[in-house]
Amino acid sequence: MTPATLYGLCAAALVAIGLFGLILHPSPLRKVISFNLVGSGTFLFFGVAARRGAVAGFLGDPVPQAMVITGIVVAFAATALAVALLLRMLESGAPTVDGPPEQPDDLSP
């Protein structure tokens, strides 16, 4: 087994673990973290594809590598926006599982 294949399997596991947290965690902040885990796994797939495409004297295919760099920065922007939305939601008094909820019924719109 080559290291690239090993990291490919690791990426698959990361996506599965992140998906688990994304579905099951009731807290929005934990959902954001889980979603970032899925993203990290996806980026790692690109890394494996880049390593496999190492031809023409390059150490890896530069196109997927450049896309991952773009992706990491966009993921950061999305996370920062999601966290800002989350904090604003709490400050405006909207009921969420991150604050102590008064009654479970409050969660319904």
Next chain:
Amino acid sequence: MSLAVDLVMVLLILTAAVWTILARDRRDAVIAFIVLGLLLSLVWMRLLAVDVALTEAAVGGGATGLVLLRACARLLPVEADGALPGLRLQVAVGVLCAVVGACLAAVILSPPEPAPSLAPAVAAHMEDVGLKNPVTVVLLAYRALDTLLEKVVLVLGLIGVWALAPDLFWGGRPASLRAAVPSGTLTFLARVLPPIGVLIGIYLVWNGADHPGGTFQGGTVLAAMWLLVMMADLGDPPETRALRLRRLVAVGPALFIAVGLAGFGMADGFLSYPPGYAKPIIVAVEVALALSIAVILGLMVAGPAAKEPDQ
């Protein structure tokens, strides 16, 4: 021997990932996520993608971790934040996620032969552009449109964050980043590190044309130095209405778009560079972009305005 190192890396990553999900306290989860980001940047080194490793360490682990830690500090302490719903549901979702993971693993274990690669296409154009770092060639020449749109996404993200400020505070300063407990070590570091950090940031941007590094990595290091100064309470976040600040946010994307439009007159079309001048144009765009990225990242971590603007 080599594979043993990789195996240990994978085990560490999976442990950090599971801990990120299962930790009871949200702060523990965020710290596990930061550890995961640093481990992943080591993996990118193992995959010989140095540019990505630098970005992952700076943005994926560092900046994202800082945003999440700030959120933790502002949320109310709630017990059992990480409590998951009933065991039966956990097993059902676990099985489904395992199926997804297994399908992805099957794809990895049956790769297409020969492996698809765009490297030859990039190699064919490297001579024309005159840069030696293939990743920078892709980012700023071969797929420049992606990079341009990503800058626009960053600016839109910042507008989105700013738009969440209450009406009363519009244009004011973001909440202070200073630590709740003043720390002598932090103040000391914030005085000593920035000159070195700024130098490293400029080096990464300047060197990105021919060696690993570039606008993102350099810009993020510059942003980190700015944030360090703000966290040590040696400087407040600036007012979001300040014109100079907004100009800095816009200068990178604006120059990039202007260069793109100039391509219609001077070369083959949008975002194409006139032959022989590609390298100086790209370096100029990179410098402007690095400035904008540093300011945008710092402001995104600082968040929306939380104080009334000064009179």
